[in-house]
Structure formats: structure tokens, C-alpha cells
Amino acid sequence: MEVGLKMEETELSLGLGLGLGLGGGEKADVGVVKSTTSGVGSKRGYSETVELKLNNNSAKEESATSTPLDLMKNDNKDDVSAKDISSKVVDSVKPPSKTQVVGWPPVRAYRKNMLAVQKSSGGPDSESEKPMMSGGSGGLVKVSMDGAPYLRKVDFKMYNSYQDLSAALGKMFSSFTLGNYGAQGMIDFMNESKLMDLLNDSDYVPTYEDKDGDWMLVGDVPWEMFVESCKRLRIMKGKEAAGLAPRAMEKCKNRS
Amino acid sequence: MRENTRLDGPTIGPAPVYTPPCPDQVLENVLENVLHFLTCRKDRNSASLVCKSWYRAEALTRSDLFIGNCYAVGPARATERFRRVKSVVMKGKPRFADFGLIPPNWGAFPTPWISAFAQAYPWLQKIHLKRMTVTDYDLQHISLSFPSLNDLTLVCCEAFGTSGLSFLASNCRQLRVLDLFEDEVNDDEVDWICSFPETENNLESLSFECIDFPINFNALEKLLARSPNLKRLRVNRFVTIDQLYRLMVRAPQLTHLGTGSFTPSEIWIPAHQDLDFGAAFAACKSLVCLSGFREIAPVFLPSIYPVCANLTSLNFSYANLNAEELSSVICHCHNLQTFWVLDTVGDEGLRAVASTCKDLQELRVFPIDAREDSEGFVSEVGLLAISEGCKKLRSILYFCQRMTNSAVIAMSKNCPELLVFRLCIMGRHRPDHITNEPMDEGFGAIVMNCKKLTRLAVSGLLTDKAFEYIGQYGKLVRTLSVAFAGDSDMALKYVLEGCPNLLKLEVRDSPFGDSVLRSSLPHLYNMRFLWMSACRLTLSACRQFAKEMPHLVVEVFTNGMEEVNDKDEFVDTLYMYRSLEGPRTDAPEYVKIL
Numbered sequence: 001m002e003v004g005l006k007m008e009e010t011e012l013s014l015g016l017g018l019g020l021g022l023g024g025g026e027k028a029d030v031g032v033v034k035s036t037t038s039g040v041g042s043k044r045g046y047s048e049t050v051e052l053k054l055n056n057n058s059a060k061e062e063s064a065t066s067t068p069l070d071l072m073k074n075d076n077k078d079d080v081s082a083k084d085i086s087s088k089v090v091d092s093v094k095p096p097s098k099t100q101v102v103g104w105p106p107v108r109a110y111r112k113n114m115l116a117v118q119k120s121s122g123g124p125d126s127e128s129e130k131p132m133m134s135g136g137s138g139g140l141v142k143v144s145m146d147g148a149p150y151l152r153k154v155d156f157k158m159y160n161s162y163q164d165l166s167a168a169l170g171k172m173f174s175s176f177t178l179g180n181y182g183a184q185g186m187i188d189f190m191n192e193s194k195l196m197d198l199l200n201d202s203d204y205v206p207t208y209e210d211k212d213g214d215w216m217l218v219g220d221v222p223w224e225m226f227v228e229s230c231k232r233l234r235i236m237k238g239k240e241a242a243g244l245a246p247r248a249m250e251k252c253k254n255r256s
Numbered sequence: 257m258r259e260n261t262r263l264d265g266p267t268i269g270p271a272p273v274y275t276p277p278c279p280d281q282v283l284e285n286v287l288e289n290v291l292h293f294l295t296c297r298k299d300r301n302s303a304s305l306v307c308k309s310w311y312r313a314e315a316l317t318r319s320d321l322f323i324g325n326c327y328a329v330g331p332a333r334a335t336e337r338f339r340r341v342k343s344v345v346m347k348g349k350p351r352f353a354d355f356g357l358i359p360p361n362w363g364a365f366p367t368p369w370i371s372a373f374a375q376a377y378p379w380l381q382k383i384h385l386k387r388m389t390v391t392d393y394d395l396q397h398i399s400l401s402f403p404s405l406n407d408l409t410l411v412c413c414e415a416f417g418t419s420g421l422s423f424l425a426s427n428c429r430q431l432r433v434l435d436l437f438e439d440e441v442n443d444d445e446v447d448w449i450c451s452f453p454e455t456e457n458n459l460e461s462l463s464f465e466c467i468d469f470p471i472n473f474n475a476l477e478k479l480l481a482r483s484p485n486l487k488r489l490r491v492n493r494f495v496t497i498d499q500l501y502r503l504m505v506r507a508p509q510l511t512h513l514g515t516g517s518f519t520p521s522e523i524w525i526p527a528h529q530d531l532d533f534g535a536a537f538a539a540c541k542s543l544v545c546l547s548g549f550r551e552i553a554p555v556f557l558p559s560i561y562p563v564c565a566n567l568t569s570l571n572f573s574y575a576n577l578n579a580e581e582l583s584s585v586i587c588h589c590h591n592l593q594t595f596w597v598l599d600t601v602g603d604e605g606l607r608a609v610a611s612t613c614k615d616l617q618e619l620r621v622f623p624i625d626a627r628e629d630s631e632g633f634v635s636e637v638g639l640l641a642i643s644e645g646c647k648k649l650r651s652i653l654y655f656c657q658r659m660t661n662s663a664v665i666a667m668s669k670n671c672p673e674l675l676v677f678r679l680c681i682m683g684r685h686r687p688d689h690i691t692n693e694p695m696d697e698g699f700g701a702i703v704m705n706c707k708k709l710t711r712l713a714v715s716g717l718l719t720d721k722a723f724e725y726i727g728q729y730g731k732l733v734r735t736l737s738v739a740f741a742g743d744s745d746m747a748l749k750y751v752l753e754g755c756p757n758l759l760k761l762e763v764r765d766s767p768f769g770d771s772v773l774r775s776s777l778p779h780l781y782n783m784r785f786l787w788m789s790a791c792r793l794t795l796s797a798c799r800q801f802a803k804e805m806p807h808l809v810v811e812v813f814t815n816g817m818e819e820v821n822d823k824d825e826f827v828d829t830l831y832m833y834r835s836l837e838g839p840r841t842d843a844p845e846y847v848k849i850l
Contacts, residue, residue: 101765102815103355104739105655105682107626108412110438110466114493114550114574115598115624140523152524172524 490514610645727754
């Protein structure tokens with residue numbers, strides 16, 4: 001089969017800003033991952049491809065419909081020399097000095113950069129993010145929600161209580177939620193049974209990362225203390241937050 | 257352009273004393289009056305060749321000056337011949353500069369032109385520059401030299417920043433159009449929006465989508481309040497959707513809107529939750545063109561539904577949308593003529609386009625991942641669907657990884673109105689992925705069946721046969737782009753000898769050598785330029801060409817900025833263009849002009 005492929009190029013860098021947080025496969029990438037079932041259009045498709053190339057991993061979750069990926073599966077060689085490209089045309093052309101060919105495909109650098117910036121913005125590890133003030137000084141705090149297409153930030157100075165904050169969060173993400181979270185604001189986390197009820201639903205639950213780097217349920221400490229220690233907020237699905245509850249209870253009991 | 261033969265002709269300018277005109281003068285006056293109506297450049301060029309008096313009359317009545325290559329002619333010569341120019345359109349670098357194939361500081365400086373125009377056409381109203389190296393100084397110069405300037409458009413330009421824009425904003429009091437498209441603009445941290453005068457202005461169009469840093473939004477909002485005639489506003493990605501809302505409610509008369517990021521601001525402000533974006537769009541009853549959507553939050557897509565039915569142009573090429581999201585919008589866009597989109601919508605998304613947009617004339621599908629081994633999301637399936645649904649298609653640019661001859665052949669038959677066919681199969685040398693044949697037959701069918709075709713870009717695995725077809729059938733082709741294609745010199749020979757209207761030929765990484773150019777040299781005077789990079793041209797042969805063709809400028813340079821080395825077997829890049837001026841004097845050191 002005469003198929004011209006330059007396998008060795010797949011090992012090289014991508015020429016696009018990589019603020020994709022590849023190291024973090026965790027769901028914190030909410031800004032990048034879309035909750036869509038279409039594999040083709042999802043942003044995840046891109047980052048998966050990226051990881052594929054960098055890890056030289058020929059396994060792919062989605063079925064590979066394109067020929068190059070099939071060949072990668074069969075071949076699984078790390079170094080395919082230029083001679084393996086069987087098209088006779090290539091032999092007569094001076095081979096490119098770099099494995100990545102300049103200016104091909106012919107997409108303007110401006111456009112490539114714009115799309116790269118898009119990918120990296122909104123992700124928690126993105127390079128384009130400005131350095132965050134810590135929650136302790138009452139500044140802006142990132143809020144992410146599992147499944148939402150972008151991050152927001154809240155200014156704690158605007159809120160005086162959990163009630164305020166929960167109403168705000170509920171409103172903020174109401175268009176994204178599948179469940180009924182936000183109807184009555186945040187639950188009273190001091191009430192253990194109510195907490196367990198909620199966590200058993202698939203409703204969303206607000207959690208936060210405190211100064212120690214632990215992820216806690218919102219509501220476990222007095223408001224002022226919370227504002228001091230909260231570094232960032234994440235609204236995750238109830239079931240996932242279940243593991244946090246005991247720890248939250250633990251810390252609560254120790255503090256009171 | 258013909259050599260300017262100097263004759264004592266009638267003087268131009270008001271005659272202080274009235275004397276009855278002689279018959280020749282009358283004839284010339286009549287001619288001038290008639291020629292005023294001739295707007296098409298080609299027609300004017302033809303008219304100017306009839307005889308000397310027609311030449312003169314045409315020169316006096318040409319008000320729109322078009323210079324396709326700023327080095328083909330000099331400012332002095334141009335301003336000598338054409339005395340009453342009101343608008344100038346000028347292009348500089350060859351298109352491959354967009355893809356990093358020309359090192360920096362290559363040239364295309366408008367400075368000497370601006371100086372010449374300042375003297376010759378102080379009444380100049382419109383300046384439109386493409387792919388030129390425009391500095392802040394140039395912009396300042398422009399702003400001070402042309403008090404009647406009402407239209408400044410910069411496309412794919414670079415080397416200027418907010419300080420240059422600030423000069424334009426404050427000095428050009430008649431400005432109606434300030435459009436920046438795909439330029440690289442430096443952030444000098446000057447607030448150019450604030451530089452617009454406090455009084456009401458004549459602004460009709462303000463476009464700055466390409467500015468990649470924040471602008472003073474409050475100043476922009478106030479500017480809108482002073483711009484009652486504004487019809488086209490295209491903001492950059494630092495304008496959030498809630499800010500866009502504020503702009504839209506101030507300017508419901510807009511016809512063209514660039515929507516910025518189309519996502520809420522990062523810092524959540526409670527009041528924004530209640531903004532009715534749908535109503536804001538619905539209020540803009542004249543909207544026909546939408547673009548932007550730079551960081552789109554798809555949840556806001558329904559806001560644009562009210563205007564979809566009126567849209568003739570929609571640019572989603574920075575919006576990462578899937579098929580479903582696109583369908584929800586496109587199903588309302590019955591009147592769409594121009595559509596740009598990302599391949600994330602997939603073949604399915606394109607099917608949706610095909611089923612609704614029956615009047616579509618221009619389609620561009622860009623890759624979200626522009627690498628040659630990326631996963632392409634569209635294929636021959638999408639192309640076929642488009643060809644079956646959009647029979648009036650005139651122009652297509654399609655990036656993909658998989659294509660078949662049969663889909664391309666189908667398009668050639670379904671879309672006879674095609675003027676522009678640009679297919680980019682991103683993986684190099686890829687054949688028809690079903691038959692594994694070269695893509696010759698597909699492109700052959702395009703030139704054969706699309707009889708109006710003027711622009712063609714080829715890709716995929718191509719043998720000389722494809723070029724034989726192009727030479728045989730592509731009689732109207734003016735622009736041809738070739739990359740990683742062909743087997744031998746014959747390919748280029750077919751094209752150079754077969755295409756009488758070929759004006760711009762850009763070739764890269766193809767096995768074409770000295771002999772074909774040697775035999776086809778005379779054809780090159782009919783062309784604006786020839787670009788050949790990473791081919792098989794020797795320096796000595798290029799020297800020979802330069803010797804034999806006095807009105808061709810032969811530039812040779814390397815991809816890095818190293819000196820061209822005599823010992824290298826082949827030159828990296830040959831850029832050859834016809835010129836009345838001879839070698840330019842502003843070339844950087846790495847460019848060798850032979």
C-alpha cells in the first residue's frame with residue numbers, strides 16, 4: 001500500500017501552546033472537557049490525541065477510523081525512518097531538515113495560536129491564567145463545576161454568609177445543572193443526616209480546597225474561617241463528594 | 257503596465273482663461289467622461305492600450321489604484337501616470353509568508369508609497385493594505401497626510417501597535433472605516449480607543465477582532481454613543497458576552513457584528529445572570545453578518561436564533577462546536593451565503609449545513625488541530641453532502657485528513673459555479689483513502705467540469721497526470737497552489753504552458769527543476785509572481801533566468817536567515833516577480849537578488 005506517512009513526526013512537539021494540563025487527568029479540567037457524547041466534536045478528543053502522540057501509545061479509547069492511527073497500532077515502532085514512506089515522490093524531493101515541516105498544513109499562525117489559547121484558557125492549569133490571589137486575602141476565587149464549559153471566579157467580598165454564596169452559586173450554574181441543586185441553597189452541613197441524603201443523590205455539591213490542600217465540603221467551618229482558608233471552589237457531583245464527608249466531619253469536630 | 261511614454265499632452269488643471277476647445281480636446285473630454293464609468297481594472301487596462309490618447313484619458317480617470325505587488329512598480333512611476341487617485345489597494349508579501357516561509361524583515365514597507373501619495377494624492381480617501389510591514393510611524397504619517405481619509409483597512413499586516421492606532425483615531429477626522437483583519441498588533445499600552453475625539457464621529461465600521469490584548473471597554477461603550485452611523489462592529493476576544501450586551505443595546509442598527517469571546521466574564525457578577533441576550537439580538541433587526549465566538553460557551557448559542565434567518569454571513573471558525581450545537585443554529589440560517597466553521601462539527605455538522613443553506617456560496621472548514629498527523633474530523637462524507645445540498649457553491653476551502661476522488665468528482669459535477677476550489681488534505685501525499693489511488697482524477701474533474709474556476713489549491717498524492725489535466729482544462733485559472741505534489745518537471749510544464757491566465761503560482765516541496773523553468777521563462781512575464789520553495793532549482797540556473805529576463809526580479813533566500821550558499825545543491829526559496837523597477841533596495845541581507 002502506497003501511503004505516505006511520516007511517523008517520526010508524531011514524536012515531536014506540536015507547535016501549539018500546551019496549557020492542557022496533560023499531567024492532570026483528573027476531572028479538574030472542567031474548563032476543557034465538554035459533557036457531550038459526541039466523541040468527534042469534544043475537546044477531549046484533541047487532548048487525547050495529544051497524549052497519544054506524546055506517550056507513543058497506540059491504544060485509543062475511541063475506534064480509530066483513520067488510516068494513520070490504524071497503522072500506528074500495527075506498527076508500534078518508535079523510529080520509522082524516512083525510507084519507510086513508500087511513496088516514490090518523496091524520495092525525489094529533498095527531505096525536510098526538521099521532522100516537523102514548516103508551514104504545513106497551511107493554516108495561519110494567528111489561527112493556530114487562537115485555537116491553542118482557547119484550549120488552554122479555562123483549564124485550571126492553563127498558562128494564560130493570571131496568578132490567583134489566595135482566598136485568605138478575600139480576593140477572587142476560582143469556581144469550577146463538573147461538566148460546565150467554563151470556569152468562573154467569585155469575589156468573596158461580595159458575600160456575607162453561606163446563604164449568600166449558595167444563592168449565588170446556584171444562580172451561576174443553574175443553566176448547567178441537571179439536578180435540582182440550587183433550589184433551596186446549600187444544605188446545612190452541620191446536619192449529618194441531611195448531608196448523607198444529598199450525597200446519595202446525583203445532585204451537585206460544593207466543595208473547596210483549603211489552605212492545607214485538602215478538599216472539603218463547603219459549610220463545615222464558620223463563614224469567616226471559610227473565607228480565610230478557601231483557595232478554590234469546585235462543585236462536584238454528589239456521589240463523588242461522598243468520600244469527603246467523613247473528613248469534613250472530622251475536621252469540624254476537631255475545630256469545635 | 258506599459259512603459260510610460262512621455263509626450264506633451266494637454267495639461268491637467270483648471271484653465272485660468274476660457275478658450276474654445278479644439279476638436280481633439282473635445283474628443284478627449286468625452287472619452288474621459290465615458291471612462292469615468294469604467295470601474296473594472298481589467299477593462300481599464302485594456303482601454304489604456306488602445307492608443308496614446310486613450311492611455312492618457314484612462315490615466316486621468318482612474319480613481320482606484322490597485323497594486324498587486326508593491327515591488328512591481330515604484331511610487332514615482334505610479335503617481336506620475338495616475339494623477340487623480342482617490343483610493344489605493346496594495347499588496348506586499350506573497351501569501352506563503354502567512355505560513356512562516358518568509359523570514360522576518362523581508363520587506364513590503366509602505367513608507368515610500370505613503371510619502372509619494374502624500375505629495376500626489378493629498379485628497380486620498382481610502383487606503384487598503386494587505387500583507388505589508390506597516391509601522392507606527394507609517395500610521396502616523398498616514399494620519400497626518402490625508403485629511404480626507406475615510407477608510408483605512410489593514411489585512412494580514414504587522415509591525416504596528418496601539419500607538420499607531422492612536423494616531424489614526426485622533427487625527428483622521430473623516431474616518432468612517434477602521435478595519436483590522438488578521439493583523440499582528442503590538443500592545444504598546446496606549447489606549448487608542450480613548451484617542452477618538454470626544455465629538456460625534458462618522459464611524460461606520462470598526463473591526464479589531466485580531467487585537468490580542470484587552471481594550472478599554474468603557475471608552476468603547478462611550479465611543480459607540482458618539483457613533484450614530486456605526487453599522488459594523490467587530491470586537492476582540494477580550495470583550496465578554498455581558499459587555500457585548502451593553503454594546504448591542506446601544507447599537508441595534510448594526511448590520512455586522514463580531515461578538516468577541518461570547519462567554520461571560522470570569523468574575524461573576526450577579527446582575528449578568530438576568531441579561532436577556534436573546535432580546536438583545538432580536539432587537540438588532542438588520543444583522544446580516546456574525547463572527548467572533550472566540551471562546552464560545554455553547555449555552556448562549558440560542559441567543560442568536562432570532563437573527564439567524566437574516567444572516568448571510570456566519571463565521572464560526574473559532575468556535576469549538578459539535579454537530580448538535582451547530583445544527584441547532586444552522587437549521588435557522590436559510591439565507592446563509594458565507595459560512596466559516598471548525599471541523600469539530602464533523603461530517604454530520606456539514607450535513608446539517610447542506611440541508612439548510614441552499615444559497616451557500618462560500619464555505620471554509622478549518623482544522624481545530626492543524627497538524628498533518630492530527631485526527632481530522634471531516635472527510636469526503638462532508639464534502640459530498642455539501643456538494644449535494646449547496647449547488648450554488650462558488651468557493652470552498654476544506655481541510656481534512658481523508659478524501660476520495662469520487663467525492664471530489666461529485667462536487668465538480670454538482671457545483672458548476674465553483675470559482676475557487678481549495679482542498680487541503682493535511683497528511684502529505686495521502687491518496688484516496690478508499691481506492692488508494694492518487695487524487696489526480698478528482699482534481700482533474702474539478703478543472704474539467706468547473707468551467708469558471710479561477711483559483712485552485714491541490715493536495716494529497718498527485719502525479720504528473722493531475723497537472724496535465726490542469727494544463728489542459730484550467731484555462732481560466734489565475735492562482736494555483738501546489739505542495740508536495742507531482743513526479744517530474746512535466747507537471748510544471750503542463751501548467752506553465754497550458755494555463756494562459758495563470759497569474760500567481762506558488763509551489764513548495766515538489767520535484768520541479770531548472771529545465772522546466774528554462775523552457776517556460778517567457779510565460780513568466782504574464783504572471784505577477786512565481787514562488788518555488790524546497791524544489792530542485794540550482795543557484796546557477798536562477799542566475800541564468802535573471803540574466804535572460806530583465807524585467808523579472810529573481811529573489812533567492814534560505815528558510816533561516818543564512819546567506820545563500822553557492823555550494824548548496826538547491827536553493828531553498830525562489831521568489832520571482834515581474835517588475836518595472838528592477839531589483840529593490842530594501843531587501844535584507846539574507847535575500848539574494850540575482
